[in-house]
Amino acid sequence: MTPRKDLLDIASLTDEEIQFVLDNAVPFKDLxxxxxxxxxxxxxxxxxxxxxxxxTRTRSSFEVAATRLSADIIQFDVDSSSVTKGESVxxxxxxxxxxxxxxxxxxxxxxxxxNLIARNTRASVINAGDGFHAHPTxxxxxxxTIKETVSSVIGRKVVIVGDIKHSRVARSTxxxxxxxxxxxxxxxxxxxxxxxVPDEVKVLNTWDELWAWQPEIIYLLRVQxxxxxxxxxxxxxxxxxxxxxxxxxxxxxxxxxxxVMHPGPVNRGVELTDNVMTYERSLINQQVENGIAVRMSVxxxxxxxxxxxx
Amino acid sequence: MTPRKDLLDIASLTDEEIQFVLDNAVPFKDLxxxxxxxxxxxxxxxxxxxxxxxxTRTRSSFEVAATRLSADIIQFDVDSSSVTKGESVxxxxxxxxxxxxxxxxxxxxxxxxxNLIARNTRASVINAGDGFHAHPTxxxxxxxTIKETVSSVIGRKVVIVGDIKHSRVARSTxxxxxxxxxxxxxxxxxxxxxxxVPDEVKVLNTWDELWAWQPEIIYLLRVQxxxxxxxxxxxxxxxxxxxxxxxxxxxxxxxxxxxVMHPGPVNRGVELTDNVMTYERSLINQQVENGIAVRMSVxxxxxxxxxxxx
Amino acid sequence: MTPRKDLLDIASLTDEEIQFVLDNAVPFKDLxxxxxxxxxxxxxxxxxxxxxxxxTRTRSSFEVAATRLSADIIQFDVDSSSVTKGESVxxxxxxxxxxxxxxxxxxxxxxxxxNLIARNTRASVINAGDGFHAHPTxxxxxxxTIKETVSSVIGRKVVIVGDIKHSRVARSTxxxxxxxxxxxxxxxxxxxxxxxVPDEVKVLNTWDELWAWQPEIIYLLRVQxxxxxxxxxxxxxxxxxxxxxxxxxxxxxxxxxxxVMHPGPVNRGVELTDNVMTYERSLINQQVENGIAVRMSVxxxxxxxxxxxx
Numbered sequence: 060m061t062p063r064k065d066l067l068d069i070a071s072l073t074d075e076e077i078q079f080v081l082d083n084a085v086p087f088k089d090l091x092x093x094x095x096x097x098x099x100x101x102x103x104x105x106x107x108x109x110x111x112x113x114x115t116r117t118r119s120s121f122e123v124a125a126t127r128l129s130a131d132i133i134q135f136d137v138d139s140s141s142v143t144k145g146e147s148v149x150x151x152x153x154x155x156x157x158x159x160x161x162x163x164x165x166x167x168x169x170x171x172x173x174n175l176i177a178r179n180t181r182a183s184v185i186n187a188g189d190g191f192h193a194h195p196t197x198x199x200x201x202x203x204t205i206k207e208t209v210s211s212v213i214g215r216k217v218v219i220v221g222d223i224k225h226s227r228v229a230r231s232t233x234x235x236x237x238x239x240x241x242x243x244x245x246x247x248x249x250x251x252x253x254x255x256v257p258d259e260v261k262v263l264n265t266w267d268e269l270w271a272w273q274p275e276i277i278y279l280l281r282v283q284x285x286x287x288x289x290x291x292x293x294x295x296x297x298x299x300x301x302x303x304x305x306x307x308x309x310x311x312x313x314x315x316x317x318x319v320m321h322p323g324p325v326n327r328g329v330e331l332t333d334n335v336m337t338y339e340r341s342l343i344n345q346q347v348e349n350g351i352a353v354r355m356s357v358x359x360x361x362x363x364x365x366x367x368x369x
Numbered sequence: 370m371t372p373r374k375d376l377l378d379i380a381s382l383t384d385e386e387i388q389f390v391l392d393n394a395v396p397f398k399d400l401x402x403x404x405x406x407x408x409x410x411x412x413x414x415x416x417x418x419x420x421x422x423x424x425t426r427t428r429s430s431f432e433v434a435a436t437r438l439s440a441d442i443i444q445f446d447v448d449s450s451s452v453t454k455g456e457s458v459x460x461x462x463x464x465x466x467x468x469x470x471x472x473x474x475x476x477x478x479x480x481x482x483x484n485l486i487a488r489n490t491r492a493s494v495i496n497a498g499d500g501f502h503a504h505p506t507x508x509x510x511x512x513x514t515i516k517e518t519v520s521s522v523i524g525r526k527v528v529i530v531g532d533i534k535h536s537r538v539a540r541s542t543x544x545x546x547x548x549x550x551x552x553x554x555x556x557x558x559x560x561x562x563x564x565x566v567p568d569e570v571k572v573l574n575t576w577d578e579l580w581a582w583q584p585e586i587i588y589l590l591r592v593q594x595x596x597x598x599x600x601x602x603x604x605x606x607x608x609x610x611x612x613x614x615x616x617x618x619x620x621x622x623x624x625x626x627x628x629v630m631h632p633g634p635v636n637r638g639v640e641l642t643d644n645v646m647t648y649e650r651s652l653i654n655q656q657v658e659n660g661i662a663v664r665m666s667v668x669x670x671x672x673x674x675x676x677x678x679x
Numbered sequence: 680m681t682p683r684k685d686l687l688d689i690a691s692l693t694d695e696e697i698q699f700v701l702d703n704a705v706p707f708k709d710l711x712x713x714x715x716x717x718x719x720x721x722x723x724x725x726x727x728x729x730x731x732x733x734x735t736r737t738r739s740s741f742e743v744a745a746t747r748l749s750a751d752i753i754q755f756d757v758d759s760s761s762v763t764k765g766e767s768v769x770x771x772x773x774x775x776x777x778x779x780x781x782x783x784x785x786x787x788x789x790x791x792x793x794n795l796i797a798r799n800t801r802a803s804v805i806n807a808g809d810g811f812h813a814h815p816t817x818x819x820x821x822x823x824t825i826k827e828t829v830s831s832v833i834g835r836k837v838v839i840v841g842d843i844k845h846s847r848v849a850r851s852t853x854x855x856x857x858x859x860x861x862x863x864x865x866x867x868x869x870x871x872x873x874x875x876v877p878d879e880v881k882v883l884n885t886w887d888e889l890w891a892w893q894p895e896i897i898y899l900l901r902v903q904x905x906x907x908x909x910x911x912x913x914x915x916x917x918x919x920x921x922x923x924x925x926x927x928x929x930x931x932x933x934x935x936x937x938x939v940m941h942p943g944p945v946n947r948g949v950e951l952t953d954n955v956m957t958y959e960r961s962l963i964n965q966q967v968e969n970g971i972a973v974r975m976s977v978x979x980x981x982x983x984x985x986x987x988x989x
Binding site for chain 3: 401404405406407423425426429430432433436444633634635637646653654655656657658661
């Protein structure tokens with residue numbers, strides 16, 4: 060396996076690399092059963108979260124992962140100062156490069172910023188979500204979660220429901236699942252369905268079509284209420300009624316033994332009813348726990364000097 | 370002593386538990402005389418401050434306490450992201466539960482939120498102040514401070530002055546002092562005196578009545594100027610004149626050898642004159658130092674696996 | 680060398696102390712070539728950044744320096760809580776004193792605040808920039824950068840260009856360079872030239888005069904666009920044309936082999952053209968890297984008990 064510096068998207072990963080990250084997440088997750096959940100693997104390495112877009116969950120997940128590997132976290136508050144002084148992203152990266160941090164974990168509302176940063180630093184850059192482009196660690200944790208839940212992933216059917224068009228989660232997760240041999244469908248309002256759906260992805264228009272397709276996993280996307288200026292659907296309650304996982308649909312999912320996933324944080328009463336949160340086949344909390352294990356595995360995979368040892 | 374998971378209020382503590390926390394704070398405080406003030410007790414454990422209400426002092430006190438026990442602190446910024454996305458407290462707790470943090474230190478402006486959280490996580494929950502309800506670590510540090518200052522606490526008289534009605538500090542501290550055998554009085558404007566003052570608490574209306582009661586310790590509350598929409602007293606200078614510790618009252622306190630306490634941060638010129646800050650019997654800074662020792666003791670008491678060892 | 684508690688400005692340092700800090704930064708910088716850039720020197724010591732004025736770069740530089748010395752960093756958010764509650768600086772310092780932190784790193788928009796704090800705490804206080812007064816660690820890193828770049832510093836000519844009047848960087852850096860035997864000149868618009876320029880500093884009015892003076896290093900100051908209410912110059916593009924390092928001036932600097940420095944963050948198109956960022960004799964990134972080494976050296980120099988050992 061050729062050593063790699065950055066994790067920018069799923070598309071550029073080899074099958075071997077995907078397998079390496081998923082396989083190594085297993086022993087890291089085993090660690091969580093112990094009272095001390097920490098290993099000295101990255102002692103003395105520094106991880107800098109560079110979050111231009113707020114995200115408590117993803118950021119904390121990376122910080123917990125880094126902490127459990129004994130890395131040091133350098134806080135760098137992009138909101139409060141230099142950016143308001145008009146400093147450009149590249150000037151910030153030059154500074155971080157001169158500071159010689161080992162990892163930069165980037166989130167930015169503009170697609171491609173992590174790639175731009177990666178080209179301008181020797182640090183390992185991990186994309187924690189960029190615009191509508193990619194969210195590779197989310198995809199890896201989703202894949203890991205499905206793999207540990209079902210006996211074999213080949214041919215499994217996963218339907219992704221919601222605002223596919225503006226979702227980096229849909230893009231990255233859909234891709235990794237297909238790479239692993241699963242079948243993927245999209246259910247979205249017409250205004251939120253991308254124009255360039257890949258041929259091998261099934262397009263569904265209604266929940267009736269969804270049931271007819273017989274998925275084993277329903278992946279609900281978050282409605283990005285704060286992102287959309289122009290309304291893509293009439294109202295929140297209308298969305299819930301037509302595209303959300305209502306109590307009725309949950310009852311049917313339960314009857315058919317289907318799993319439910321969601322990248323979090325959820326909008327109760329919008330993309331799902333409250334009762335999904337206690338549904339016995341909801342994998343949502345498992346996704347959160349696996350997020351830490353998978354991110355530990357990614358940090359381990361990209362560790363400085365990994366190429367030399369291999 | 371039955372092992373306990375959470376510290377939510379003083380009322381639910383046994384005498385033995387109160388004693389345990391106060392006793393164990395002593396060796397932790399001794400540590401502060403050394404150049405390296407750190408012990409490896411909680412190495413590999415994670416502490417997550419979940420502050421829905423800002424508090425630099427209490428939060429820092431907990432973070433210093435956790436650091437001195439070698440725990441890792443996970444920063445989780447509730448203001449900036451998921452909460453503005455409308456995520457509910459319980460959804461956040463589910464996430465933290467899945468992340469398997471060991472301690473959650475909660476502050477919330479609504480009473481009962483720490484209890485709600487504690488019921489929904491295996492982590493140890495420590496209430497760092499909830500609404501008008503409780504602030505148990507403040508009460509414990511106040512009790513510790515008095516115990517180390519006076520030879521014996523039984524029968525000692527403490528008067529609490531200020532906005533008793535809206536004060537979780539008054540509620541928790543008043544309770545612990547009475548539990549330890551002290552006598553407590555309240556002095557407050559009529560509008561800021563609670564209706565349900567316990568029978569054993571003496572109600573005072575003026576400083577003349579206060580002097581007549583002959584307290585040994587005067588505990589001044591902070592005027593929560595940012596909390597009150599409706600004015601409970603005519604003006605700040607009027608409050609100072611009628612209920613504050615003025616220079617004249619400080620002179621009398623000094624003449625009588627009384628101690629002064631305050632939970633911080635102080636409003637100079639409101640609940641107290643500047644000169645209290647340099648008063649030789651002010652215990653205010655001692656309270657801050659003891660806050661760290663007592664919080665270390667609380668973290669130690671609630672440590673994972675403490676029940677197994679005992 | 681008499682042990683010292685604080686670093687408040689350059690003026691109060693002895694030559695021996697300046698030399699000590701610069702000399703000891705060398706081995707710390709060597710550390711950065713290693714995979715693990717960390718030493719246990721300040722294990723168990725606590726560093727508290729007290730930033731009343733936002734500064735991502737300087738704050739991160741101190742945090743990385745402290746982390747590489749294995750110190751613990753205590754986050755203390757002055758913006759979000761106690762200050763908005765009207766707590767005064769001195770009350771905060773009393774709290775920090777009671778918490779027994781070992782180092783306080785202060786930035787404040789008002790001159791003299793670090794001195795005030797230093798007098799009221801046993802902690803080592805490091806001035807990270809106060810008003811128009813001083814920025815001693817910037818001066819030390821600037822001196823270190825020049826020393827490692829040119830063979831001998833005696834008689835070297837450095838011109839500082841920009842808003843000298845409101846610049847604590849100009850004040851501190853100009854002083855240390857002269858202390859080390861260099862020659863300093865100022866180029867500034869009349870409205871931004873201080874009235875009390877020291878006799879030994881050459882005053883220049885135009886870039887023609889600058890070239891005629893034959894400097895070896897051009898030190899560009901940041902235009903503090905957010906600080907100035909009243910316009911000291913007609914417009915940003917006018918400033919760039921008359922006082923900035925334009926492409927033409929960069930071409931001449933290149934032809935003459937001159938070095939360019941800047942404290943960061945830069946305003947591209949204002950005090951310098953974009954192309955300075957890739958200029959082969961720009962020392963800007965070297966300044967950032969050296970900032971960490973010099974700040975490690977300062978923390979080491981002021982370490983608790985340093986006097987006892989010496």
